[in-house]
Amino acid sequence: MIIRVKFEKKADMRYIGHLDLMRTMQRSMRRADLPIAYSQGYNPQQKMNFAMALALGMESEAEYMEVEMAEEIRAAEFASRLNTALPAGIKILHAEKIEDAPKSLMSIVSWSLYAVGFPDEGKPLDTESRIEAFLKEREIWTTRRRKKKKQMVSKQVEIRQWIETIEWREETQELQMMLKTGSNGNLKPEEVLPVLFPEMTMPNIRRLEIYRDTKRGRKPLL
Numbered sequence: 001m002i003i004r005v006k007f008e009k010k011a012d013m014r015y016i017g018h019l020d021l022m023r024t025m026q027r028s029m030r031r032a033d034l035p036i037a038y039s040q041g042y043n044p045q046q047k048m049n050f051a052m053a054l055a056l057g058m059e060s061e062a063e064y065m066e067v068e069m070a071e072e073i074r075a076a077e078f079a080s081r082l083n084t085a086l087p088a089g090i091k092i093l094h095a096e097k098i099e100d101a102p103k104s105l106m107s108i109v110s111w112s113l114y115a116v117g118f119p120d121e122g123k124p125l126d127t128e129s130r131i132e133a134f135l136k137e138r139e140i141w142t143t144r145r146r147k148k149k150k151q152m153v154s155k156q157v158e159i160r161q162w163i164e165t166i167e168w169r170e171e172t173q174e175l176q177m178m179l180k181t182g183s184n185g186n187l188k189p190e191e192v193l194p195v196l197f198p199e200m201t202m203p204n205i206r207r208l209e210i211y212r213d214t215k216r217g218r219k220p221l222l
Contacts (some may be wrong), residue, residue: 001069002101003078006094006222009060013089018053031085035071051105051210051221052181060207064221066105094222109182111211114189116175117204124197127168134196142195162187
């Protein structure tokens, strides 16, 4: 039995990395005495996998994981019991039993929706016109730096292909960005912002949702 879980990661929990998040979930599963399945072998591990790692310091209203259970349990009971064991800042929002679960939750991820605010700097100058001009560009290039064999390596990448929408929401005083996510292309807001608004140096970024592409259109993972 596979249960897919949607949870939020906020407040102090935004400062824990992906490995620490996994350990937190594992400890909370044990504390809640949930009948999670374990792998075989010398060092059995709880059978769970996550959709997409979240950048350190970023909040999220839509993180996902799948958990394999050793016994049948109602999804609502699973969520309730796990919530009692989780630390402040992580909360299960929804859980469902999944009949045809993928081998990896990450393999079905296609897009992420982000909100970007500038609480200390305010709305960027000429926001709407700059966004319009930005999206009219056929190609937008930026530099990615990655550590490879203990050295920093720079690579030019074209990112326009991975941007679907960017818009300013006046009611929340935030940008919303729909960006490509997953194995077929992956783009983060912190790669877009220095090109779009280079003068804005203190963004507050949070993930609003993660989507998959289906034959019936784009849908959240839950």
